[in-house]
Amino acid sequence: MADPMSSAPQIPSAILPTYARADVAFARGDGCWLEATDGSRYLDFGAGIAVCCLGHGHPHLVEALIDQGRKLWHVSNLFRIPEAELLAKRLTDASFADYVFFTNSGAEALEGAIKTARKYHAVGGHPEKFRLITFEGAFHGRTLATIAAGGNPKYIDGFGPKVEGFDPVPFGDLVAVKAAITPETAGVLVEPIQGEGGIRVPPSSFMRGLRALCDEHGLMLVVDEVQSGMGRTGKLFAHELVGVTPDILATAKGIGGGFPLGAFMATRESGRGMIVGTHGSTYGGNPLATACGNAVLDVVLAPGFLDDVARKGLALKQRLAALQDAHPQIIAEIRGEGMMLGIRTHVPNTEFAVAARAQHMLVIPAGDNVVRLLPPLIAGEEEFAEAIARLDRACRHLEADLAGKRNGSSS
Ligand SMILES: *Cc1c(COP(=O)(O)O)cnc(C)c1O
Numbered sequence: 001m002a003d004p005m006s007s008a009p010q011i012p013s014a015i016l017p018t019y020a021r022a023d024v025a026f027a028r029g030d031g032c033w034l035e036a037t038d039g040s041r042y043l044d045f046g047a048g049i050a051v052c053c054l055g056h057g058h059p060h061l062v063e064a065l066i067d068q069g070r071k072l073w074h075v076s077n078l079f080r081i082p083e084a085e086l087l088a089k090r091l092t093d094a095s096f097a098d099y100v101f102f103t104n105s106g107a108e109a110l111e112g113a114i115k116t117a118r119k120y121h122a123v124g125g126h127p128e129k130f131r132l133i134t135f136e137g138a139f140h141g142r143t144l145a146t147i148a149a150g151g152n153p154k155y156i157d158g159f160g161p162k163v164e165g166f167d168p169v170p171f172g173d174l175v176a177v178k179a180a181i182t183p184e185t186a187g188v189l190v191e192p193i194q195g196e197g198g199i200r201v202p203p204s205s206f207m208r209g210l211r212a213l214c215d216e217h218g219l220m221l222v223v224d225e226v227q228s229g230m231g232r233t234g235k236l237f238a239h240e241l242v243g244v245t246p247d248i249l250a251t252a253k254g255i256g257g258g259f260p261l262g263a264f265m266a267t268r269e270s271g272r273g274m275i276v277g278t279h280g281s282t283y284g285g286n287p288l289a290t291a292c293g294n295a296v297l298d299v300v301l302a303p304g305f306l307d308d309v310a311r312k313g314l315a316l317k318q319r320l321a322a323l324q325d326a327h328p329q330i331i332a333e334i335r336g337e338g339m340m341l342g343i344r345t346h347v348p349n350t351e352f353a354v355a356a357r358a359q360h361m362l363v364i365p366a367g368d369n370v371v372r373l374l375p376p377l378i379a380g381e382e383e384f385a386e387a388i389a390r391l392d393r394a395c396r397h398l399e400a401d402l403a404g405k406r407n408g409s410s411s
Helices: 059-071 082-093 108-121 146-152 174-180 204-217 238-242 286-299 305-326 349-357 381-410
Strands: 026-030 033-036 042-043 099-103 133-134 165-170 186-192 220-225 248-251 260-268 331-337 340-345 364-366 370-373
Touching: 042 260, 042 381, 059 286, 059 370, 082 099, 082 286, 099 108, 099 286, 108 146, 108 186, 108 220, 108 238, 108 248, 108 260, 133 146, 165 174, 174 204, 186 204, 204 220, 204 238, 220 238, 286 305, 305 340, 305 381, 331 381, 349 370, 349 381
Parallel strands: 133 165, 133 186, 186 220, 220 248
Antiparallel strands: 026 033, 033 042, 099 260, 248 260, 331 340, 340 370, 364 370
């Protein structure tokens, strides 16, 4: 039978046009590679924006999905769900948290994390403490509360009154955080490494300073590890890199390996307000999603896997530093931790991403004129060598364009 997608979408799309999409569609994937509907192959260093943490078609994930799919897809949270209880137990055993609530997305996880921080103070007799200190350049999702928390006017404008209770200060600025604390402050909401903001890694003293300020003022430290979590940085969660323990955490993206799943997690103390009836989600943590989550953890928590991510990430970063040395006109800086890496470019980052795509390699633009490299965590030497070769060719083309422009403007 002819593949109905083989001649790509020629009809006008009926999808609400909120994305500026590249005119490429993919039909299948295998490991770090995607095959487009025209049969051409792309090296995928975006992984669906850090979602496909074990690449495409990972046999263990495929088996878990099919196996659970044959048994049971969904039951309501009005009943016990053994797959979810197992996943929650494994996540709490491997982290600071005592409780997990499963969601369907990162933004939904953030909503729950924000509610948990507010409720903690409300049940402690301080309902006036509902504000969270947030950071410029942050991204927390596209729901009404999370656009307010992210603070980007492009995402806020035109959607009615901004949700109250978020006080942005410059990222990395402890003095500003301290000055922003008021009697209404419930906590601090922070990405340990800003993802959409451009792989911005604060000094380790920043996260430690936030922990100290939260302890001093009785505030909740809420970390958004939707992008940096689930092994991306070589630790299960990025806050472990700097030895700081949060009170509440939101995660998603990699947690389902491509199946929509998210979670917020809390210590017993910080989750004290979230009792029967305070929160819910129809799909959240259903058997199919949490079976996929368990399969991801089988791989990510296997002995040596995370150390390997850290080691491979460092190797990739060193290769990228060499690429920068070879192309100083194009590449300004290499940044990031583990396999959450960024290339800050001198040319517009979107042009760099287009040039990489012309070499059949996928990277993802972010803030600060950065392109992100978020390869599947299973990528290794072979894929890195291929990636560097493709990025090297992309840089050569961009250099040729620059030279052409210079010649053009001097004549
Ligand atoms: C992607 C992302 C979100 C939002 O996740 P969605 O699944 O798109 O709702 C929130 N926070 C961070 C740090 C993210 O990277």
